[in-house]
Each structure stands twice: as C-alpha cells, then as structure tokens.
Amino acid sequence: MSKAKEIDNLKSFLYDFADSVSYNEEVSTEYLTENGVDIEKFVSKGLKKIEALQKKKDTQNSKSLFFKRVVLAADIVYNLYNERTFGHVKFQKLMYLCEQASNMELTVRYTKQAAGPFDWRFMHSVDKEFKRLKWFDVEIKQENGYKNYIYSFGENVESYKPYFNNYYNDSKDSIEWLIETFRKPPTKKVELVATIYSCLDELIKNKEVFTSALLIERVFKWSEEKKKKFTSEDILKAHKWMNQNSLIPKG
Numbered sequence: 001m002s003k004a005k006e007i008d009n010l011k012s013f014l015y016d017f018a019d020s021v022s023y024n025e026e027v028s029t030e031y032l033t034e035n036g037v038d039i040e041k042f043v044s045k046g047l048k049k050i051e052a053l054q055k056k057k058d059t060q061n062s063k064s065l066f067f068k069r070v071v072l073a074a075d076i077v078y079n080l081y082n083e084r085t086f087g088h089v090k091f092q093k094l095m096y097l098c099e100q101a102s103n104m105e106l107t108v109r110y111t112k113q114a115a116g117p118f119d120w121r122f123m124h125s126v127d128k129e130f131k132r133l134k135w136f137d138v139e140i141k142q143e144n145g146y147k148n149y150i151y152s153f154g155e156n157v158e159s160y161k162p163y164f165n166n167y168y169n170d171s172k173d174s175i176e177w178l179i180e181t182f183r184k185p186p187t188k189k190v191e192l193v194a195t196i197y198s199c200l201d202e203l204i205k206n207k208e209v210f211t212s213a214l215l216i217e218r219v220f221k222w223s224e225e226k227k228k229k230f231t232s233e234d235i236l237k238a239h240k241w242m243n244q245n246s247l248i249p250k251g
Helices: 003-021 025-034 039-080 088-101 126-133 157-167 169-181 187-205 212-222 224-229 232-244
Strands: 111-113 116-118 136-143 146-153
Touching: 039 088, 039 126, 039 157, 039 169, 088 146, 088 169, 088 187, 126 136, 157 169, 187 212, 187 224, 187 232, 212 224, 212 232
Parallel strands: none
Antiparallel strands: 111 116, 136 146
16 A cells, blocks of 8 residues: 555544544444554553643743743842842842742742741752853852852853843833842841731632731741741831832732
8 A cells, every 4th residue: 555545544534533523422432443443542542642742841831930030030149149138048038029029920839938938949959050051150158157158240141131131021120129129128128028928928818817916927927036036016017018019919
C-alpha cells in the first residue's frame, strides 16, 4: 500500500472515529472494537500524552514565573543595594509587597516566618540566578552571628531593565513608590507592614469580620518576636498609614 493511501485510510478512520464519538458512548465503543482498537490502551495512551503535555506546560510556566520574579528582585536590589538598612529581610518583605502591588497572586508560596511572610525557596535561589545572569555579584559575610548579604553590580546588570519594563509596565509606579517609601526606614517598619498585609489578606480569604482587636491578635500570634518588637499602638498606627496609602489587600 502506498504512503498516500495509508494517509487517506488514516484520515478516513479519524473522521469516522470523530463522527462515532459524537453520538454516544455505546456507539463509539462498538466502532473502536470493530476496528480492533484496545479501548483501555487507547484511552491510557491518550491520558499519558495529555499528562506529559500538561507537565511540560507547567514546567515552562514555572520557569517563566521564576524569571519574572527574578526580574522584580533585580529592580529592588538595583535601587537599594548600597543602602545601609538593606538586607535579606527587607529584600524579602519588599518582594512580597511588590508582588501584591503587581497582582502576581503568589501568597501561596509564602510561609509564616518570624520576620513576616517568607518564600524560602525563592530567597535561596535568587542570588544564584543573579550570579548566573551576571546581574549582581553577591558576597556573604558573617557578622555577629548573622549573614550579611553584600550586592554589587555585575557586568550585565543593565540587561534586566527591558524585561522589567515589559513585565511590570502597569505596576511600575506602585513598585517604585514601595521601594522609595522603605528605602531609608529600618527593616522592622517594612516587616510590620508586610505582616499586617498578610494578616489582612488572611482575614479576607477566611471571610472574617475585621476588627482592630482581631488584627492585633493575629499579628502577635504570628510569632513570639512580634510582641518584643511591636506594641498594639505600633500595629494600629501602621494599619492606619496603610489605609491612607491604599496599601491593603483588595480581596
């Protein structure tokens, strides 16, 4: 049989198959059986192909999302790397707030850590990606039992900017405002704001009725450190400031 004839026969089979399936399960089953098709193997093979394609798509989406987040991180570091108060804690809290400002909906990646919402996996991989892309060099120094991350420009640092303008064009103003707002203040200010934001977001998702007392309770329950660092007045004052600047979850 010629190749052209084989193709024609295959097309005919596919057309007939599609037509038979469009009626009902019994008809399609009978048709497949008559044509020597093992239905279970046929379906299993199809499902495996679908699963493989979905897995490939998920992997591609995950890589794309990771790079998008690295670009945002690069903009934060580019603007704040030489500030005295800039370190990994402020870096992470600004990442969290900037992602909310750009509607990236990544709260599921964040866990509750003592200093506020924290994405452990991302923060332990972003510096390696900075080095790989030659956007930043990262030096880690141990000081008084703590790790101090020191960033300096890499040879390709300017190449992140076109990506940033493409990904974050609609939210650049909000991101810039956040970076400038928390440029000079001590880290604990952005820590408190990020924690309050996450608590408010949790209240909204759980459809709980907001009260100032409930917010204070949730912040203090976040970790033992919160009671040592902040007072109830600090929380209410920060929340008022957040409302005034529209820095609250939209739900």
